[in-house]
Amino acid sequence: MDSGEEIEGVEAQRKKKRYHRHTPRQIQELEAVFKECPHPDEKQRMQLSRELSLEPRQIKFWFQNRRTQMKAQHERADNCSLRAENDKIRCENIAIREALKKIMCPTCGSPPVAEDSYFDEQKLRMENARLKEELDRVSTIASKYLGRPITQLPPVQPIPVSSLDLSVGGYGGVQSGLGPSLDLLPGSSSSAMQLGYPSAVSEMEKPIFAELATNAIEELIRMAQTDQPLWIKPGGDGIDVLNLETYERIFSRPGRQYKSPDTRVEASRDSTHVFMNAETIVEMFIDPMKWAEFFSTIVSRARIIEVLTGGIGGTRSGSLVLMHEELQVLSPVVSKREFIFLRYFQQIEQGLWAIADVSVNVSAECQFTTPSRSRKLPSGCLIHEMPNGYSKVTWVEHMEIEDESSTHNMYRDLVESGAAFGAQRWLATLQRMCERFACLMVVGTTQDDIGGGVVPSPEGKRSMMKLAQRMMNNFCTSLSASNGHQWTSLSGLNEVGVRVSVHKSTDPGQPNGVVLSAATSFWLPVPSDIVFSFFKDERTRSQWDVLSNGNTVQEVAHIANGSHPGNCISLLRAFNASQNNMLILQESCTDASGSLVVYAPVDLQGINVVMSGEDPSYVPLLPSGFAIVPDGRAGGASTSSNPMTGSLITVQFQILVSSLPSAKLSAESVNTVNNLISATVQQIKAGLNCSSV
Structure with missing residues (x-):
């Protein structure tokens, strides 16, 4: 290695050492002071420096960055407000124009005409004949639906202005x-x-x-x-x-005897x-x-x-x-x-x-x-x-x-x-x-919110729930073919195979580029509540999470989401040295009809936005997870007391294959996600002692 490379290495190490991430406690204390005094003087900065074990220069730069961030948020909120007001006025103008077209004369029930407008007798006869044909046609339709002609129907009230x-x-x-x-x-x-x-x-x-x-x-x-x-x-x-x-x-109604x-x-x-x-x-x-x-x-x-x-x-x-x-x-x-x-x-x-x-x-x-x-x-x-x-x-x-x-x-x-x-x-x-919404409205922290880590502030709790709701909606939407992309089947794995679809993501709150969704469904002879607990428990995550490489995870924040202890939102930290700047946002929910466990990686910058109570709409999310339902063979929800029932499990991954919206999907990406989902299914079966299924 020559001297130039040694100098570059030293400089890189020096820059790396200068990089510092504040702890959640430090951020919480700084946020509390910022709410009271966005412009602390030198004396206040020195006091914070001693209390938080930070350099005065770090305190100064943090407040400068926070003020810049707050200014940008206010400008963004003002822009959104102005756009919303503009859209509202535009909709009102359109609605008023449509209403003016439908104004009827209160005396004769006809549209208003100008004083110089007229109709001759021949035009009136032609209009009457056309209206009579229209009435006869609709009467036929009414007879089909209701069993009597249109002339017997009561008039419908028009929409008032x-x-x-x-x-x-x-x-x-x-x-x-x-x-x-x-x-x-x-x-x-x-x-x-x-x-x-x-x-x-x-x-x-x-x-x-x-x-x-x-x-x-x-x-x-x-x-x-x-x-x-x-x-x-x-x-x-x-x-x-x-x-x-x-x-x-x-x-009884007419026509029902002719159904297929x-x-x-x-x-x-x-x-x-x-x-x-x-x-x-x-x-x-x-x-x-x-x-x-x-x-x-x-x-x-x-x-x-x-x-x-x-x-x-x-x-x-x-x-x-x-x-x-x-x-x-x-x-x-x-x-x-x-x-x-x-x-x-x-x-x-x-x-x-x-x-x-x-x-x-x-x-x-x-x-x-x-x-x-x-x-x-x-x-x-x-x-x-x-x-x-x-x-x-x-x-x-x-x-x-x-x-x-x-x-x-x-x-x-x-x-x-x-x-x-x-x-x-x-x-x-x-x-x-x-x-879920009742839990959102609870002021302060409940006993159910206390986990093994940070307890979010009321603002942070609300922001975290809003982000989790968007994550759940995105997961459900991506499993549907209604959003314009169709599923393509890949061979292998099981009788269902792996289904994949591709779409270009440009929406706020999603990574820009080409997103590959891959999903499969399979049956296990295990009650659905046991399967749900297996996915939700962070202690068993390493048994099914292929990407964790066997590393354990720890819950660092927890929000209760309902009366069932499984209904909650969590922040998880993976003990993986290569991903120490990422946390996992996870929401789990269960009811009599089925269960969901959905998660998405979020970087520390996004987590700081959430914990500070700011609007998380632009925090990028690409959720994956599991949908679990009883198999329906016993006529009801499966439970541990009814071991003869099984579960139907759908697993879905979403992967950003390219940050360029114009990029083409490669066969390598498809093979990678196919192998990922296949390995996950095999590990799930092994973790639940169903490898032979």
Whole structure:
């Protein structure tokens, strides 16, 4: 080695020695002083230097950097606020222009005309003939749906001009008032009205849809409040199953006798108490972004196609919207279910709401068409507000399913038993998410938050929960084919094989470049709660985490997320010298319908942002993890007391294969992730003593 190389080596070591990372305690103390005094004088800096064992120059530079960071945050917040205000004004202008086009004369019900406009007799005759043909055509459609012509239908109330604020703000243009607990969901509400698209519903179809919605909510209320003989409990497990003969006798309708012989009916009912008031639940149902994020394990995509009627008297009661949604099971081998349906809100009395969904067919020229032959029969929930902030929710799911041939046989028992998309799964998710937000609102630290490391401040706790929620949503979305990328099968591993997909990531909060997602599903003869504990426990992580190289991990921060001890958010430190600048953010959650363990590496800079309570929206995340569900063979959730049941496990990895969005996927990257996922599955089976499966 020559002298030049020796000098470079010495300089490199000197620079490395100068680099210093503050401890969490030092950062916490500095943040506390910064909140009180962003510009400490020399005396204060000297005192901090002695207390924190830091050089005065380090203290000075830390405060300079922190002030610069705070200034940048304020500028970013101001820019976001201005953009949001600009978008709001733009939406209001569009809505007002659309409303002006639909203003009707209060005397004759016709559009306003200028004083010099006129129609001659021949034009009036031609217009009358066209309207008569349109009326005859829609009457035929009405007879098919309702059994009587359009002339017998009651008129539908138009949207009043006063509902403009409701449609622009409440339906999505701005935050819809879900209260402080629900702003944990990342991002602001998207425009639910989808302004700028042509109307999907003609004026003649609106009375038909209004009648369908009214009938649906009447049927829903009767189904929710009627017990035997409409609902029976054949399994002895307390699950309500619909008596189809009784249902057909009570709710007979024209055309049902012509349904396909391959049609399968799924119908279930369940009820529970959740810690959330009725109006907040209603607001969540009417905002498609919050609906999809609240039920991210079930709803892969949702949007409002059109707002048909607004609420009455400034409330949501009477609101009728046309929606599109896709439902999923967290596995690449289960068919998604896609619906276009009406959602109707009605306040029956003070503190009692009904929300009904029912599928409809829209015009062929509408861009929101679905190839799925599944239909929602009247479904939904009754929400009864209880004392002390609780609500009793009774949920009814009723669907006709015709084609799910692409669902793998491994999941067929789960799907056909109704557990995959039934009322029990919706309510279990609702209850768990309500507990999550209740934990967010707890001021200070609870006993459940105390782990073996740092206890986050209230601001840090909120920031950490917000980041974890984004991580969970990203994981669920990446397992769905709804985000524009399709799964490609690779041979090997098991009967399912490894499925891979590639997409270009440019969204804030995700690493820019080409992201490769790889997933597989497999069955194990182990109860799902045991599998969940195996993945969640940091002491057994080295048994399945191939990338840990056998190193152990330690929990350095902990946030309880619900009544079950498995529902929590953790920061983990891996004892790996090559990755001492990285921590692992992990959220685990479990309920009666299944479990999730999702994690993502986060560098120390991102962790400092989270712990200081700042907005974590731009902290990059690329989550991986596991989805665990009972196999459905025993007709219910598997437990350690029922060892005959097994588990269906989906494992997914996301890897940034290139930081260039224009890069092409190489065969080497595919082989690497294929080997990674195969090795992980083998280690899971070995760790759970199932190597022979």
